[in-house]
Amino acid sequence: GSGKTSLLNIIGTLDTPSSGTYVFDEYEVTKLNNDEKARLRREKIGFIFQRYNLLSLLSAKENVSLPAVYAGKKLQERSQNAKKLLNDLELAHKLDSKPNELSGGQQQRVSIARALMNGGEVILADEPTGALDSKSGIMVLEILQKLNAQGHTIVLVTHDPKIAAQAKRVIEIKDGEILSDTKKEKAQEKLILKTMPKEKKTLTLLKNQAFECFKIAYSSILAHKLRSILTMLGIIIGIASVVCVVALGLGSQAKVLESIARLGTNTIEIRPGRGFGDLRSGKTRLNFSDLETLRSLEYLEAVDAHSNTSGVATYTNISLSARAEGVGVNNFAIEGLRIDAGRILNNDDVKNSTNV
Template structure:
């Protein structure tokens, strides 16, 4: 009957494992192939304390990397607890490193920016352990290894022996069933080395499988089993297995979990990435500040440029809006073929008013006429039009009221004064309402005063005029006038200006049979002006966006530099169980954090600059959509330009990364 030892598969089984480097095209020639391991056959059972000894270049470190899932064999098979490791995916290998192995390196391989406790926590971060739980376990491990009072110190504040103890604590964080110790005493003095070896003995006695890689035969002799490696071959294996150690070995892992384990959650990994990124930003203030400056300038430029462009456009539109952004002028003229101008009849105007695209139809008669009040008299332009005049010209009253359509039909002798006309006839604080002006030979009662409009281009200033009802004007002032001097027609909306003009032209051609009229469309010119300014605003925004693009390129350069500087840290994280996507997420989060902070500061800077410009009288109108767009573009810039460095980091080979500077 077979014994249990014969039935149970070994914890680690290597058969004819070979490892080659090179043999690839490089430049104009072929890189020579070098075989480091030559057909390694090895079996290690759970609970063993094994020393693999060999001189420098014997292949022992390469063998350790293969055993720990940091590297793969070129040929041969590696079975872990009966499972073929060659069939493992990258995530499954990360699980194996995280759950089964604990690495103790000669160079300690601690993350320099992290405290002792944070270094120990790293494997638990990628295992998805809650923050409180992993902090408590890390603290307990460090205290157990005699590092009370050193928990919050960084590696450069610890001695070599203390750093190695931190490394051992990290190896035990997730259980550390298999301790892979690569020259753990090589960089230590004799006393520290003895203390580390004593710790490894304690771990072996507690049931951990300890694999010690060393060139020191005295250190190797302390193991229960000695394997000698020379020129990539096993030349000696003491084969002495400790049955008692095997009996008290730690419980085996369920390797099937490697395919189901999700590792660190998105939220947990994101919090860790944010914490690491914020610390990196603090430690590299100058570089971070310069990177942020590019993003801040870009975002602020976009916001300010668009705000100035929109403010200028709105001011121009508002100023021109008093002339009417939907206004057209209709008048009589002689046809091109010759002959008298065609009259614009009331019936024509009534028909035009019925068109769907038309808003107002306002006939106008106006001429300079002598206006008197008391001893004051003046030649004033008397503007006779319907009650629609304030609406057509977007003009408000400063005092009193405007006449109504009913009063116009009743030929009521009413007058509304322009701002300057009031100042001339009623200086000081005299209330003009209810007083009588003599326009020509007819008295008119003052019922209102228009707000100050300002000067418009043209011969007459609206502020100097007085305004009377159209019908009363024809009956009392302009008796000889048979038709309006011109007619103001407005489109129903800005978008309908051109269609309104076309409909009006078609209607009058049908009614007159010939083009004996003229339509002037300044509203179309105003629209073209507004469209031109919109295009200018867009151009300003695009110019400003270039600076945002430059800031994004700066982020990419900084992240590439960061990846290069932190290559060893990436290797450490991979050795402790980080998956490719964990590394990708971490560096992508760091890039986006930089642009998020830069975008936020850029929005604030844009608002401050805009406020200063407003104080100086520059027309500025902030757009929430522009601010949100600039901010989102900054974040997208971080995502786009940070992806390539993050992907570069995620694709690093763990062994190459660990050897990096």
Template sequence: MALIELSGIRKHYPAGEQDVEVLHGIDLSIEAGEFMAIMGSSGSGKSTLMHLLGCLDQPSGGEYRFAGRLVTEMDHEQLAWLRREMFGFVFQSYHLVGTASAWENVALPAIYAGMPREERKQRAQRLLGELGLGERLEHLPNQLSGGQQQRVSIARALMNGGKVILADEPTGALDSVSGEAVMEQLRELARQGHTVIVITHDAEVAAHADRVVEIHDGRVIDDRRHRPLHEDSSRVVAEPPAQSSLPDAAEVGEAVVMALRSLRANWLRTLLTLLGIVIGVGAVVVMLAIGEGAKQDVVARINDQGTNLLVIRPDRGQQRVADGVIATLVPEDAEALKQLPNVRTAVPEISGSVTARANGQDASTNVQAVTPDFTSLRDWRPAQGIFFGEQDQKAYAPVAVIGQTVKEKLFADGDPLGQFVMLDSIPFQVIGVMSAQGATNWGEDQDDVVFVPLSTGTLRLFGQNYLRSITLAVDDVAYIDDTEQAAVELLTQRHGQKDVRVFNMASLLDMVSQTQNTLTVLLGSIAAISLLVGGIGVMNIMLVSVTERIHEIGIRMATGARQRNILQQFLTEAVVVSALGGIIGVTVGVLVGGLLIWLGMAIVFSVPVMVAAFLCATLIGLLFGFAPALKAARLNPVEALSND
């Protein structure tokens, strides 16, 4: 049985409305171990025939059998196996990968054969050494002469065994001396038992072969043998082994290495591609950190005020009295509210603006007349001195506790305790200084305040008994809504009408949390859009990369790469770019967040958010890189090789 048998092989290509037939029923039989030449002029169909022989292309009609196996019925995986395990190509234009060294070009077919890296490196170096290129192992193709590049191509053809060597015009781009050396190397391969098929238009080159098949206009016109066939007792078995459709760890590792090499070769384009992902991931990390920080800051401030509080205020629909206080709530209402179940305390309050004077300094500030329970209600206690007590309340004592801002304005150079401060010309003795609280969420300075007993304030400062508010502290927040309803019913019964409004701090906390969550989602969505734009940039760059590297894809396919290898290669590049962008983006986001923290903003980073942003970036690379990778995997090997 012949190694290669062609029967009635035809090949035509579409040309407008009609097809152009290049091969017209080729019948050809090639024995194992032959050294033969297929000779013909340009346009005779010899290169097309070589592509069919090497399984780079499929015939339009007829049968092609390799070692008895019908090639025309093989799928993409099986054809790739034939190219990888049975054939070795030596091209006129060498077809070397420009970014790979000499030994890496030689080792390329072994990658797709699953040979371990160290083993294939040693084999590639040995083959190059046998061909006289032992000193050129790390040289790139553009650092080698034409003859040296052709010898690299021969070594690559032998990497996986190369039972059949297909040499397409192997001397066409070489000088006569180099060409003669290449032909001698091919003859030596034939002596070693390889089946060598040389495609040429040169009769002198064809004369080196033992058998010459001449083709003209797509037909065999002559088949003559110069020397007897070398007997080859070995039998070639062309039965591809069953292979898993899933890549193994070694394949993925090699894909990552090749991806990094390709990205390094086009570092500027890689940098620009990374930029979109970096901005997107960094924006996600920073914006969500800002949103979470703002949420926690607001929640903390509400918690400082107390989430177990009910603030009762007069309804603004009621008649107003002096200083803007509505004539609704009175101190007796607070005493009645204290008797309700679940109420720990009830603190009435009257407040207003006054001019404070001390040590020759004047300052406009806010006075709050409250009961002694205020400190337990707000968990806000003096940093110096004491807060007034029940005895001061009963005695209408002219005592005051000032905030830190008032202290800085009026007593910057001394201790205020025991000194007097004039509040609208009425003297009050300072008995305490409150601890610092800072600003409220709406920017009001909580430390710009003076506290006086409620009795003293109503009598001496405000001259009226109507309250601005009553604040209830409940024992069990779980029943705060029931307590709110009971308080409203009690005050309605006391006043004869519903004339108050209640602010539930627990409900306010829930509302604020929901609002902040919504804003966080909004910020995250805006950042996600930038991440999406980065993904589109990845797709665009990968499409450009595929277009630029069509020739490289053809080389990889000719050396045995499966469609899945090409798909995996470009998909890995997209994922590697996105993953690198994700890592850098998270780092940049943390650095920007750190700067914002230094500037005083509330920033709260979340490790799950960082991990999610990185995974999203990687997933975007996977999704947006799939279309370009699939386009690369579906390229026709012949068309890809012809694209320079």
């Protein structure tokens, strides 16, 4: 709760300070955008966590190689560098081992190798020995001391005064405030700030990143077959439901449009009476002379009679209430009906009331 981890996150450009300035390797970090901060982390900073944060589906070599994927390095170069780093950390015999096959100390050494994959000029270690036994903790500290002697800057968070005593500079923090800053070397006083050059993303870089993403995703699917099947089943059911609903809606729409098309925008239906609600309409009838009068009009394309009645329809021993409709020859063309089987009525059928 003293703010050590928050300070480490700010140094690692994971968090942004609420005020003030932060200069890293002559770059004003507070003025960098997210992509530029990501490049700075990738190229300059390595992280070592108390809980290792290794990907369980990847081998030790693949975990170490991962930062180089984001840097766009080729597969052969990544593989060679990962092998060398693991060999230097006495893990050459564990290249293909998954994290759950490694001890705590071995996992921490893998995370150290991962932090060094892209150079790791600055190593940020958040209590790297906190989850280790004393022997493994001593080994990790010895590795960090060797890296520091080789020129790597090590920023280590710890609660243990014995570990802090081994550092060249000790900053004590309490409740978010610096209580003391003990150092053996004088810091550089004046810096000339630089601007971060824009990164050029090549086709090879994008192809390598896409391939690695696909590879990790495929490994995840194979590692959890049942979960993957259930997830895919849920997606399939969801897509099928959407397709069915859309198809039902389109089918209903097509049916309505078909009905409207049959009515036609230029079709007029004439009924007896003076209008809707005419009480005498039931006593008034249209006859064939009215039909012939309408047919004589030049601007009418087709005219046909239409009648209907209600009654009882009987077939063998089955009787049902039915509604019968009578139409003429032109009715099919007027309503836009198509005969799927049989034939259309002709004038003789209508005149003789023929069963068709």
